[in-house]
Amino acid sequence: MKKGDHLFLVDGSGYIFRAYHALPPLTRKSDGLPVGAVSGFCNMLWKLLREARDTSVRDTPTHFAVIFDYSSHTFRKQIYPEYKANRSAPPEDLIPQFGLIRQATKAFNLPCIEKEGFEADDLIATYARMAEEAGAEVTIISSDKDLMQLVTPNVSMYDSMKDKQIGIPDVIEKWGVPPEKMIDLQALTGDSTDNVPGIPGIGPKTAAQLLEEFGDLDQLLARAGEIKQQKRRENILQYAEQARISRQLVTLKKDTPIDVGIEDFSLEPQDGRKLIAFLKTMEFNSLIKRAAEATGVDASAIQPAPLKIEAVAEAHGPDVDIASAPATIGEASPAINLAVGSPKQSASNGAATPADLAKSRTDEILAAKFDRSAYATIRDMATLQVWIDEAMASGIVAFDTETNSADPMQAEVVGLSLATRPGRAAYIPINHKSGDGDLLGGGLVEHQIPEQDVFRLLKPLLEDRSVLKIAHSMKYEWLVMHRHGIDLHPVDDTMLISYVLDAGEGSHGMDSLCDRWLGHTPLAYKDLIGSGKSSVTFDKVAIERATEYAAEDADITLRLWRLLKPRLVADGLVSVYERLERPLIPVLARMEERGISVDRQILSRLSGDLAQSAAAIEEEIYQLAGEKINIGSPKQMGDILFGKMGLPGGSKTKTGQWSTSAQLLEDLAAEGHELPRKIVDWRQLTKLKSTYTDALPGYINPRTKRVHTSYAMAATSTGRLSSSEPNLQNIPVRTSEGRKIRTAFIAEPGNKLISADYSQIELRVLAHVAEIPQLTQAFADGIDIHAMTASEMFGVPVKDMPSEVRRRAKAINFGIIYGISAFGLANQLSIPREEAGQYIRTYFDRFPGIRDYMESTKAFARQHGYVETIFGRRAHYPEIRSSNPQHRAFSERAAINAPIQGSAADIIRRAMVRMEPALNEAKLSARMLLQVHDELIFETSEVEVEATIPVIQDVMQNAAMPAISLAVPLQVDARAANNWEEAH
DNA sequence: GTCCGACCGTA
DNA sequence: TTACGGTCGGACG
Incomplete structure (x- = not known):
């Protein structure tokens, strides 16, 4: 070796661990052998060697070697027996890769260096010194801080994963000291992963500052008495010896006895056949291709090399006997997978198609068993930090919070679980209380990390x-975390992924997905907390039980994600998930968090009025019925009306009871019967009272004084949201009595509510998807759509049209959207079935495109089992091929409705996702509070109302763009007022 | 105590 | 004739 030569030294052992955690897991396709780290290693070598042939790259190697640890039994153990004693066993799926990486090195025709009793770092230090003395340049391929002490003007490091060169200035920038002082710095700070003690309370910043002040460790220890901070001075004096031992441990040995000299590292030409044979064994298809091209070897003519899984003596824990755990092909840990969609995702595993990947992922996940006893309980901050580091390194973590309430606006966190790999999960108990105890319900259980410490550590x-x-x-987690000052991101939600994939195929709850996909029944929440009167909140659950339950949930979540996420790609649903679902999580969370102000007094007064009116009607009903019966019981009312009084009964319900529906009672009232009218009125009043005026005040949050609904993102088959606790999507509006309830929804003083709603959005969508020229034209001209329909159907001029004619056309238009049937339309309009059938035929004659749309939609649903919105969202109808004609007909109507209702739902979702950025851009402070399918409610200061309305309208009207250019314009009406009734 | 059907509020 | 959620009564255990 001579001046001008350049030696590359790869820290093979360091690389394995880093690659294992940083790269997406990968298994050999044919048998599940874990090869993620091997793949990363081969790709790195390929890149380094390719650059070696590329003369345009300055730092090309002339000499090359890969260095490995031999075992953890090194001379350092003699100095300090605890050295590296806290290392846990390497992950099971990493063990077989130790040997494979050595084989890879040999396949690349590179020297593979290791020596008993020494670490790779010592060999690297020795070779670097020798090369430098010979006048050559050295590049160490590693980012390990332990090696930074070796950096000189001639020796630099290279972080292959970050593609970053590390020279003297980089060391100073990172650690605050030059490379030659790294030893002293490490001696002071110690190293928890290697169990190097250091001095307590001294971290890198303090160490750098002290070394700056005192020059070096010896000076510092000699003059420690001069240190002003008492605690720090005491620690340094007390632990001076520990620092000296630490210095010995971290100092790399530059005179390790070597068996292979640096002259033997001279870079040899690539042996294409040997390399390709190995790559074939590993099934690294893209590398095979590149290697074949570069070496001019015909890859198809080469057989895979026989695979030898060696028992490598590279022990990384004190108690691991690798020799007893050699991996055999086919018996490798199956729980290894490619991380599709993670921020640290790499390009590809060479799998054929997304569908293949999804399939192989399913097989792998199913092979992994659940073991609740393997879950850890985290009770101290050091352990928590280890898990956090692990999550950081892997780039992916599934988590689940356990709380004492289903309401995220009130819930207190009881504990939190994490999962980093299938089967590897832990629970952090935080607020578990003892079951018995005093009147306050028992105190905090011991050995739990204080809540603020958990969140402080988890926040980064x-x-x-x-x-x-x-x-x-995720919306629930987002809200809980946000209340602790954490802005959770980036996120994935397995419930939403399932929803995008399988809307209409049953529930998307974790338990049912776990059963459906993983063939596993998780611990039941009810079994932990009990039920009914004897139930307890989660904080009373024993920590051991809680660990099994909570960690299992995180584990399941991670496994479901690995299974389901690739299906998004395979099924072409990534953009639905990423544009219509995931971004809505924080948007809806903030809406729920804001809540809306509800006036207790107004509701209370209304409730009193309703009670009085109902009581008066009650008396009249008892008079008319001749006895005191329970008016609220349809069964009892039916018996009175159709039994005792002998009124002509209409239909019966499927349980054999007389139907007492409002429609039927209205018909009887129209015939002059008094009692049915009274019952209808009574029902309306009591409905308003019990469901709204009495129930709503109970939802006013005591802390915020506002009502916070909860939106379900994955509850409907069509893509609509649903609202509950309370449901704010069914607040009355039709009757004047009911509308009064809306006056209780108010803006804060100085503010206004703005209501903005799409006009006829579903009919507009219908005009677009079914391509109906008359409808399109009518919407373009802004004329009354129902009057136009009536005019087309009945030949009546729009001008001076009788309201009854328009009403019928309107009912038909809605009927179309709902997948019309003569039976249904007849019911709706109270006309004979024959007449309704004639209407429908006339409609289809006038608008043949509608019939074509309905027929083609049904055919599509039968063929695929689902239908799609204009943005590609799917709604599944498994019963569309049912042999039961009723079930089939129902599915057909739903399948006709879904693309229309669902496309409208998609449009308003897009508007909601864009709304906040648009308002921010316009420097407006309006807050979006509610969504009611085609309406958005905002609250904003009075002075901004005028400027806000056009921005809202603009976002909503253009929400389909640019993905879809609708054939009809979208119209949005908006109004501001002090309460919801006046704004609507 | 839990579940289901009837009924009814919304889009 | 589509999509929901809440309340009630009544039957079940």
Whole structure:
């Protein structure tokens, strides 16, 4: 070796661990052998060697070697027996890769160096010194801080994963000291992963500052008495010896006895056949292709090399006997997978198609068993930090919070679980209380990390943009975390992924997905907390039980994610998920968090009025019925009306009871019967009272004084949201009595509510998807759509049209959207079935495109089992091929409705996702509070109302663009007022 | 105590 | 004739 030569030294052992955690897991397709780290290693070598042939790259190697640890039994153990004693066993799926990486090195025709009793770092230090003395340049391929002490003007490091060169200035920038002082710095700070003690309370910043002040460790220890901070001075004096031992441990040995000299590292030509044979064994298809091209070897003519899985003596834990755990092909840990969609995702595993990947992922996941006893309980901050580091390194973590309430606006966190790999999960108990105890319900259980410490440690992880957080129902987690000052991102939600994939195929709850996909029944929540009167909140659950339950949930979530996420790609649903579902999580969470102000007094007064009116009607009903019966019981009312009084009964319900529906009672009232009218009125009043005026005040949050609904993102088959607790999507509006309830929904003083709603959005969507020229024209001209329909059908001029004619046309238009039947239309309009059938035929004659749309939609649904919205969202109808004609007909109507209702739902979702950025852009402070399918409710200060309305309208009217250019314009009406009734 | 059907509020 | 959720009564265990 001579001046001008350039030696590359790869820290093979360091690379394995880093690659294992940083790269997406990968298994050999044919048998599940874990090869993720091997793949990363081969790709790195390929890149380094390719650059070696590329003369345009300055730092090309002339000499090359890969260095490995031999075992953890090194001379350092003699100095300090605890050295590296806290290392846990390497992950099971990493063990077989130790040997494979050595084989890879040989396949690349590179020297593979290791020596008993020494670490790779010592060999690297020795070779670097020798090369430098010979006048050559050295590049160490590693980012390990332990090697930074070796950096000189002639020796630099290279972080292959970050593609970053590390020279003297980089060391100073990172650690605050030059390379030659790294030893002293490490001696002071110690190293928890290697169990190097250091001095307590001294971290890198303090160490750098002290070394700056005192020059070096010896000076510092000699003059420690001069240190002003008492605690720090005491620690340094007390632990001086520990620092000296630490210095010995971290100092790399530059005179390791070597068996192979640096002259033997001279870079040899690539042996294409040997390399390709190995790559074939590993099934690294893209590398095979590149290697064949570069070496001019015909890859198809080469057989895979026989695979030898060696028992490698590279022990990374004190108690691991690798020799007893050699991996055999086919028996490798199956729980290894490619991380599709993670922020740290790499390009590809060479699998054929997304569908193949989804399939192989399914097989792998199913092979992994659940073991609740393997879950860890985290009770101290050091252990928590280890898990956080692991999550940081892997780039993916599934988590689940356990709380004492289903309401995220009130819930207190009881504990939190994490999963980093299938089967590897832990629970952090935080607020578990003892079951018995005093009147206050018992105190905090011992050995739990204080809540604020847990969140302080977790915050960087939960907010790290390079770590994907996965939860089942992320909106809940987002809200709980946000209340602790954490802005959770980026995220994935397994419930929403399932929803996008399988809307209409049953529930998307974790338990049912776990059963459906993983063939596993998780611990039941009810079994932990009990039920009914004897139930307890989660904080009373024993921590051991809670660990099994909570960690299992995180584990399941991670496994479901690995299974379901690739299906998004395979089924072409990525953009539905990423544009219509995932971004809505924080938007809806903020809406729920804001809530809306509801006036207790107004509701209370209304409730009193309703009670009085109902009581008066009650008396009249008892008079008319001749006895005191329960008016609220349809069974009892039916018996009175159709039994005792002998009124002509209409239909019966499927349980054999007389139907007492409002429609039927209205018909009887029209015939002059008094009692049915009274019952209808009574029902209306009591409905308004019990469902709204009495129930709503109970939802006013005591802390915020506002009502916070909860939106379900994955509840409907069509893509609509649903609202519950309370349901704010069914607040009365039709009758004047009911509308009064809306006056209780108010803006804060100085503010207004703005209501903005799409006009006829579903008919507009119908005009677009069914391509109906008359409808399109009518919407373009802005004329009354129902009057136009009536005019087309009945030949009546729009001008001076009788309201009854228009009403019928309107009913038909709605009927079309609902997948019309003569039976249904006849019911709706109270006309004979024959007449309704004639209407429908006339409609189809006038608008043949509608019939074509309905027929083609049914045919599509029969063929595929689902239908699609204009944005590609799917709604599944498994019963569309049912042999039961009723079930089949129902599915057909639903399938006709879904693309229309669902496309409208998609449009308003798009508007909601864009709304906040648009308002921010316009420097407006309006807050979106509610969504009612085609309406958005905002609250904003009075002075901004005028400027806000056009922005809202603009976003809503253009929400389909640019993905879809609708054949009809969207119209949005908006109004501002002090309460919802006046704004609507 | 839990579940289901009838009924009815919304889009 | 589509999509929901809440309340009630009544039957079940």
